[in-house]
Amino acid sequence: MPLNNVKQPMSQPLVSPLLAQAQGGPLLVAAWQQSPIERQTAAHSHARGQLLGARRGLLSVTAADSQWVVPATHAVWVPPRCEHALRSHGPFDGWSVYIEPDACHELPTQPRIIATSGLLREAVMRAASWPQGALEEPQLHIARVILDELVSLPVEPLGLPLPMDPRLRRICQALADDLADNRGLEAWAQWAGISPRTLARRFVGETGFAFSQWRQRARLLRALERLAAGDAVTRVALDLGYDNVSAFIAMFRRQFGVTPGRYFARFHL
Numbered sequence: 173m174p175l176n177n178v179k180q181p182m183s184q185p186l187v188s189p190l191l192a193q194a195q196g197g198p199l200l201v202a203a204w205q206q207s208p209i210e211r212q213t214a215a216h217s218h219a220r221g222q223l224l225g226a227r228r229g230l231l232s233v234t235a236a237d238s239q240w241v242v243p244a245t246h247a248v249w250v251p252p253r254c255e256h257a258l259r260s261h262g263p264f265d266g267w268s269v270y271i272e273p274d275a276c277h278e279l280p281t282q283p284r285i286i287a288t289s290g291l292l293r294e295a296v297m298r299a300a301s302w303p304q305g306a307l308e309e310p311q312l313h314i315a316r317v318i319l320d321e322l323v324s325l326p327v328e329p330l331g332l333p334l335p336m337d338p339r340l341r342r343i344c345q346a347l348a349d350d351l352a353d354n355r356g357l358e359a360w361a362q363w364a365g366i367s368p369r370t371l372a373r374r375f376v377g378e379t380g381f382a383f384s385q386w387r388q389r390a391r392l393l394r395a396l397e398r399l400a401a402g403d404a405v406t407r408v409a410l411d412l413g414y415d416n417v418s419a420f421i422a423m424f425r426r427q428f429g430v431t432p433g434r435y436f437a438r439f440h441l
Contacts, residue, residue, distance in 0.1 A: 183207075183211045183212055183213055183264075185213075186203040186205055186268050187201055187203050187268070187270060187304075189218070191220075191270065191304070192218040192219070192220050192222075192270050193218050193219045193220070194219065194220065194272075195219055195272075195273055195274075196272065197272060198272065198304070198305065198306060198307050199271070199272050199275055199307055199312060199315045199316075200269050200270060200271045200272065200275070200299065200307075200315045200318065200319075201220075201269070201270045201299075201304060202267065202268070202269045202270075202296055202299035202300040202302070202318075203267065203268050203270075203300055204227075204266070204267040204296075204297060204300040205264065205265075205266060205267075206263075206264070206265045207263060207264040207265075208263050209263060209264070210259065210260050210261070210262060210263070210264065211258065211259070211260040211264035211266065212258070212259045212260070213257055213258045213259075214257060215234070215255050215256065215257040216255065216256070216257070217252075217253050217254055217255045217256065218252070218253075218270075219252055219253065219273050220252060220270040220271055220272060220273060220276075221249070221250065221251050221252045221270070221271040221273070221275075221276040221279060222249075222250045222256075222268055222269065222270055222271070223247055223248070223249050223250075223268070223269040223271070223296075223318070223322055224247060224248050224250070224258070224266065224267065224268040224269070225242065225244070225246065225247035225248065225266060225267060225288060225296075226242070226243075226244045226260065226264075226265060226266040226267075227244060227265045227266065227267065227293075228244050228265045229244060229260060229261055229262055229263070229264075229265060229400060230242065230243055230244075230260070230261045230396055230397065230400040231248075231258055231259070231260055231261070231266065232258070232259045232260075232261065232397060233248045233256060233257070233258050234256060234257045235248065235250050235254055235255070235256040235283035236254055236255070236256075236282070236283050237333055237334045237336070238283060238331040238332060238333045238334065239331070239332045239334070239393070240285055240330050240331050240332065240393070241330070241393040241394075241396045241397055242285060242330065243396070243435075245287060245288060246285050246286065246287055246288060246328055246330065247285070247286055247288050247292070248283065248284070248285055248286075249279070249280055249283060249284050249285075249286060249322060250283050251276060251279070251280065251281055251282065251283065252273050252276050254283060256283070261397055261400040261401050262400060262401060262402075267296050267297070267300060269296055269299065269318060271319070275319065278323070279319070279322060279323065280322075280323075284327050284331075285327065285328045285329075285330050285331060286322065286325040286326065286327055286328065287325055287326050287328050288325065289321060289325060291317065291321060292317075292318065292321040292322075292325065295314050295317045295318045295321070296318060298314055299311070299314060299315065299318065330393075332386070332389050332390055332393055333378075333379045333380060333381075334379070335374065335375065335378035335379050336378055337374050337378060339364040339365065339366045339371075340364070340366075340371070340374055340375060340378065342364055343360050343363070343364050343371075344386070344390075346363075347387055347390060348390060351387070351390060351391050351394055351411075351412050351413060352410075352411060352412055352413035353413065354413050357371060357372060357383045357384070360383070371383065388423070391412045391413065392423070392424070392427055394412060395408050395409075395412060395420070395424070395432075398411075399432055399436060400436065405417055405420070405421070405432050405433070408420070409421075
């Protein structure tokens with residue numbers, strides 16, 4: 173599923189591509205950038221593992237066969253050589269940590285979202301202030317804190333995995349193009365040329381979600397994108413196929429424990 177359907181100019185890398193591809197060098201290199209415009213990177217991969225997040229706002233990230241909308245309270249881990257792409261929603265205020273390939277052997281082998289801690293965020297910002305080059309012992313201590321936090325912090329289920337079956341992929345793409353489409357599983361099965369029973373079984377087997385759950389998650393992630401861009405809650409709710417704004421707010425509260433207004437207020441303190 174594409175991050176968006178509009179062609180945007182690609183942003184410059186946060187660090188030198190040669191450094192991101194380096195097999196040796198410093199244990200990790202961190203970078204932080206603020207920009208008044210949206211940041212977007214095309215699908216790419218590199219030798220170093222990457223931990224990335226935002227200090228404010230939302231990021232859309234694709235990695236392997238999953239898509240995430242990531243709030244500022246979370247970060248994404250991308251293992252070495254894993255193809256990924258990124259887009260910020262509005263001005264970019266984000267950071268990345270590039271980890272030497274040999275140091276990634278004990279880190280997760282699959283992309284994941286983690287809930288960040290204050291310790292991790294402070295360590296990353298400290299590392300982003302270092303000049304590029306070999307790390308001294310106090311810097312190595314902070315670098316190891318970042319690696320320890322990456323391993324120990326809880327994994328969050330904000331992803332939206334995509335199925336491998338081409339018929340199911342066609343359905344997912346059609347839904348992504350029009351999330352207000354409320355056709356049921358049987359109608360989608362007929363549209364894709366697959367039996368409802370097979371569709372239901374394969375959806376769970378390949379994504380971990382029932383069909384209706386996958387569509388609700390897709391709507392939720394799109395809602396986060398739209399709300400972060402400043403769209404009105406009522407317009408978002410109706411555009412995503414909800415009968416009324418109350419039903420949308422109730423769904424949002426079930427997922428995040430707060431209303432949309434309170435959710436985004438946390439990132440603008």
